[in-house]
Amino acid sequence: MRVEKHPVLGDLPEAKLVTITVDGRRIQAREGEVIAAALSAAGIRAFRKTPIHHKPRGLFCAIGRCTDCAMTVDGVPNVRTCVTRVREGMEIETQDGLGKWGEGK
Amino acid sequence: MTYQTQVAIIGAGPAGLSAALEVAKQGGKVMVFDENDRAGGQLFKQIHKFFGSGHHGAGVRGIRLGQQLLEQCIQSGVEICLSTVVFGIFPGNELGIVKDGRSHTVKADKILIAAGAGEKPLAFPGWDLPGVMGAGAAQTMVNINRVRPGNRILTIGSGNVGLVVSYQLLQAGASVAGIVEGLPKINGYAVHANKLMRQGVPVYLSHTVIEARGDGQVEEAVIAEVGPGFVPIEGTEQTLSVDTICLAVGLTPSVELPRMAELAMVHLPKMGGYIPLHDSHMRSSNPDIYVAGDVAGIEEASTAMEEGKLAGVSMAEALGLVSAQRARELAGEIEERIGELRIGSHGDARRMAKEEIVRGYEAWLAKQK
Numbered sequence: 001m002r003v004e005k006h007p008v009l010g011d012l013p014e015a016k017l018v019t020i021t022v023d024g025r026r027i028q029a030r031e032g033e034v035i036a037a038a039l040s041a042a043g044i045r046a047f048r049k050t051p052i053h054h055k056p057r058g059l060f061c062a063i064g065r066c067t068d069c070a071m072t073v074d075g076v077p078n079v080r081t082c083v084t085r086v087r088e089g090m091e092i093e094t095q096d097g098l099g100k101w102g103e104g105k
Numbered sequence: 106m107t108y109q110t111q112v113a114i115i116g117a118g119p120a121g122l123s124a125a126l127e128v129a130k131q132g133g134k135v136m137v138f139d140e141n142d143r144a145g146g147q148l149f150k151q152i153h154k155f156f157g158s159g160h161h162g163a164g165v166r167g168i169r170l171g172q173q174l175l176e177q178c179i180q181s182g183v184e185i186c187l188s189t190v191v192f193g194i195f196p197g198n199e200l201g202i203v204k205d206g207r208s209h210t211v212k213a214d215k216i217l218i219a220a221g222a223g224e225k226p227l228a229f230p231g232w233d234l235p236g237v238m239g240a241g242a243a244q245t246m247v248n249i250n251r252v253r254p255g256n257r258i259l260t261i262g263s264g265n266v267g268l269v270v271s272y273q274l275l276q277a278g279a280s281v282a283g284i285v286e287g288l289p290k291i292n293g294y295a296v297h298a299n300k301l302m303r304q305g306v307p308v309y310l311s312h313t314v315i316e317a318r319g320d321g322q323v324e325e326a327v328i329a330e331v332g333p334g335f336v337p338i339e340g341t342e343q344t345l346s347v348d349t350i351c352l353a354v355g356l357t358p359s360v361e362l363p364r365m366a367e368l369a370m371v372h373l374p375k376m377g378g379y380i381p382l383h384d385s386h387m388r389s390s391n392p393d394i395y396v397a398g399d400v401a402g403i404e405e406a407s408t409a410m411e412e413g414k415l416a417g418v419s420m421a422e423a424l425g426l427v428s429a430q431r432a433r434e435l436a437g438e439i440e441e442r443i444g445e446l447r448i449g450s451h452g453d454a455r456r457m458a459k460e461e462i463v464r465g466y467e468a469w470l471a472k473q474k
Contacts, residue, residue, distance in 0.1 A: 045235040
């Protein structure tokens with residue numbers, strides 16, 4: 001799903017890779033990219049479950065406004081993954097409802 | 106701690122940065138705050154060439170205009186505070202900000218709110234499935250994050266955002282199954298629509314989306330023709346196999362801070378919703394607070410930059426940094442350029458809506474006396 005070649009922006013520049021964990025699964029991310037980009041590139045589209053009906057939700061605005069992409073990151077719930085950058089060893093969990101402190105770490 | 110500045114600007118997008126540059130040129134101290142970790146607002150995802158004439162940066166891609174503006178601001182001594190959330194605006198021209206998990210206060214002589222806008226959602230069965238997203242979100246994903254949000258796209262709305270983003274998704278290697286438009290005609294510029302039609306992208310005029318279906322994510326979209334009053338016509342439904350539905354159904358101004366500051370507002374559906382009333386030089390109902398860009402009514406980036414400059418000149422004059430006569434000259438030049446951006450069938454409607462905002466401001470002012 002990565003845009004490797006682009007007629008205006010050119011080739012995707014080389015980047016150092018980091019490893020992050022999503023619900024226990026290890027995936028490779030490009031250093032400095034936002035979590036939502038790494039997940040989308042890995043084909044992951046459901047980021048959280050809604051509080052009442054536990055229905056999956058994913059990326060919606062991608063600029064940090066709508067909070068639909070909130071996940072639990074290193075034990076902190078409600079992190080907006082579209083504006084939070086990956087770090088080596090980051091532990092990310094699908095968030096159920098409002099999430100709980102301490103999950104994922 | 107408490108920061109002190111002559112001008113505090115909320116939002117480092119096209120309007121905020123343009124205003125900052127204008128104040129800094131007149132020797133004013135400016136601090137710009139933005140919650141993002143990069144400046145430029147939404148300019149850096151505009152990889153297409155802009156329209157207008159030479160002095161609007163026509164023929165230059167938005168991404169380059171953003172870089173130029175940012176460089177000029179930094180050279181002029183504008184202080185840009187990134188990863189900084191402005192959480193509140195309080196009496197006495199005080200802003201509450203949070204940076205690195207700590208809160209601080211900013212006291213400013215003049216404040217400009219250039220907070221921009223957010224995408225409007227569209228509710229239909231299945232719209233909450235992963236894979237239904239704002240068109241701007243898809244644009245951010247491909248042009249900034251360099252990841253396709255999906256491989257087979259359906260776009261709802263044929264305004265310029267819907268058309269431009271659909272084309273940029275093609276450029277990023279996705280396929281576009283179609284563009285759905287409720288009106289019987291394409292809503293955006295023909296030049297954008299033609300690029301898509303040359304690529305064989307079907308445009309479904311007088312159609313709407315009925316439902317998104319899928320197990321845990323979008324797998325198909327049901328669309329149907331609409332009759333009078335945009336009511337779907339039974340029997341015209343068709344199912345398209347798509348994994349992503351991009352909603353390009355308009356933007357709404359981000360007016361949380363104007364509301365908190367109790368600025369007088371007007372509801373104008375044409376401009377995206379509630380808009381702070383302002384005079385012709387961008388001053389709101391609070392004489393120390395100015396507004397510019399999409400928060401002052403949804404338009405586009407070129408106009409946002411000009412409105413920012415106008416607000417900048419207006420604030421510089423109010424601070425005594427520039428004479429009234431020089432300010433009038435500068436404002437006159439800017440207004441002429443804004444006028445050129447508000448022409449044509451879409452531009453005329455925006456110009457009339459902006460005039461309604463200014464008339465609303467004048468009526469509000471008359472009541473205060």
